[in-house]
Amino acid sequence: MSDSEDFSEISSTSEEGDRLRSLLSLCPRYVVVPPNPPDGIAFALTGNAQIWDHLTDLHSGISNCKPGIWKAEVKLVEGAEFGNCDTEACLRWVADLDEETELDFSISLDEWQGWDQMLKDRFDDSVVEWDEGIAWKHAGTYYDDGGLFNVISMAYLTREAAHMVIEGRDHEELEMDDDEYSGYLEHVTLNDSPIDEEDSLRNAGFTFGGLHFGQDSIGGPPGLAVAEKDGQVVAIKLFMDHDELDEGTPFDSQPGKVVF
Template sequence: MSDIEDTVQAEEGDRLASLLSLCPRYIVVPPNPPDGIAFAMTGDCQDWDQLTYWHSGISNCKPGIWRAEIKRIPGAHDGDADYEACLRWVADLDDDTELDFGASLDEWQAWEQMFKDKFDGSLEWDSGIIWKHGGTYYDDGGIFNVISTAYLTHEAAAKVLGDDYNEDEYDGYLEMITLNDNPINEEDSQRNYGFTLGGLHFGQDSIGGPPAIALAEKDGQVVAIKLWSDDAEIEEGTPLEKQPGQLVF
């Protein structure tokens, strides 16, 4: 899967679609996320209740900049834990790293490039990280998302949509992000497969084949989330080393 290559050309009045096409790989997690939920785990949603009450979330995550990654697992059969997704903390929030969601598309992309230059490529895991089973997730088919809730509030929607925003647009904003339903070409679709604004998504089968979830903790905070999917149901008590995913990150 290739990295972001070309500057996104924004069409007038189509700011959200352009940002979805950019699909930033670097994500903001605030120190005080809404309802204490740093990452929402959800399917296709149109309102906040669906994000925070109908489905679960991941709390106690280290604030800062997180990187989203997706990797194919060498030698795995299609549908048999053939790829993994990872969200991992890489930097603290400060005046240089904070992102204004109202920034222009060029400014947003320059912010992204700053982290690509510093963190793209191989990253070693810090010592002292402890991995634990984070369970499995079921959704009734369609899309499974892990998205920083910083991107899902009314305030975020107003900044991302800019002049096009009104209260009636919020439901559509959530639906666009959780479906990653942006009008981009086939090359962009392949490049952005598995990514959406603020996080990652998995395609699921018609009965909601569950991704397995692993959480990494350090100093009492979650610093990484790994997910992989398999055709077979994954039991809650299965040790990490016996899961089908190879934890290649």
């Protein structure tokens, strides 16, 4: 299924059923980052999570990110050695939040797809001259023995967001209990609910609200780099190498430079 294909095949049975599974399958490529994220954390760095503490206490996050719409991109690096930074994954800011770009998580599945497609039409093929004034720096590495590493906007991981995603209505209409919230976090952070093999391949590397990277106990954990402009983080890069990089490794010395 292509990114722009009609969503009706997915949504036809889901308005009365599993909205979450359909949105995980749609896996929007554009992500909302709020002006005032929980605990100041804009993007959670997490493996599989079932409770809030998994997102904030046990693992770190990325703060001071520019609010707005961020674009998620994943692609193979042509000619790269397998396992040696052969995949580029990046989240980058592309637009402010306004009446056109703001996202209400309770809208219908088709409306959500239309919102994502509107942003694809605006930004997917555009040449964004954003390198000027950008400073990349190594932001450490991340390891979780669950086998999956996520970078997810905290806007998608609150109880309020979970309620609107699952129920398709404002969270004030009904409280979400801990079991429901636990199940929501587990599904989103595992990204394990593809409709079929084609859907799984289409969304490889993408997670609802961000990106994911596979890892295991043999290879090195994903490395992170962030780009800053005017004192705010405007992009996050993920890369994988056979071995873990030392914290002080200069960006120019890192393998597999990722430039978008």
